[in-house]
Amino acid sequence: MKKKHAYLILAHNEFPILRKLITLLDDNRNDIFIHFDKKVNNLPELFVNNARLFVLENRVDVRWADVSVVEAELNLFENAFHKNAYQYFHLLSGVDMPIKSQDEIHQFFDKHDGKEFIGYYQQDNKIEIKRKVKRFHIFPKSFRKNNGLINIxxxxxxxxxxxxQEKLNIERNSGTNFKKGTQWVSLTSDFVELIIKKRKEIEKMYSNTFCPDEIFIQTFCWNSDFRGNIYNKQDEGLGCMRYIQWVDNQIIDWRSDDFDKLVSSPYLFARKFSSKDLNIVNLLVNHFSVNQ
Structure with missing residues (x-):
């Protein structure tokens, strides 16, 4: 019996990219689950021929850097976990793409079955961690809103x-050994089950924090019995098998002239892509459609 994978997608825009992503995930070994931000009024039409596609009804109003991002992710994990038994759960954004064929991806996870693919940031981040999750942040749903007298x-x-809080040395979650990294991960069913069981505790711990989506899975795994199953603790990109271009703390979009670099890399997935250069996405779709 073939082991199925669940692809969990957080989407809010760039639907031409999302359609291409689904094309490359459309395999009978996969089920696809999509969470659309509640602010999206008109959902795009999406089609599959081989995979099963599920659009979540319990949608969250996702706000940048707020715990609502975590809530949307947990909804995806929970919906998929209760739908079927999966070997792996892959969390992607709607502007990610696989950069290996489905055969290669499934073979890779068969070979490394039981490992948790979570990227861990390698630099010293004690100050950042204290600011983000050891302080209490008020008005967390408006981190990105700068216009208007009320928001100012x-x-x-x-x-x-x-x-x-700094002056009074007020520190929450002081007994937790926090870790951070990219939020995009590939997790085993056993670990996802534990996350779901601890959902209320997770949401309580990360309410009124800043950017908890970069921290909660890394921290939860590191402080659990699953720590020994982490695939790579020394390299953030290889740890989660995601290829991400960072320049001055900003993610740079992949472009057409990056095609060879993408498909020859050791990674399985890449982010992020943009409708400003759909050609690179079409190149990937054509390449893997021919080579399936």
């Missing part, structure tokens, strides 16, 4: 509140 006031109060 919220930003000011948030800053003053953080300064006050």
């Amino acid at each position: 006031s919220k930003k000011l109060f948030r800053s003053l509140h953080l300064v006050l």
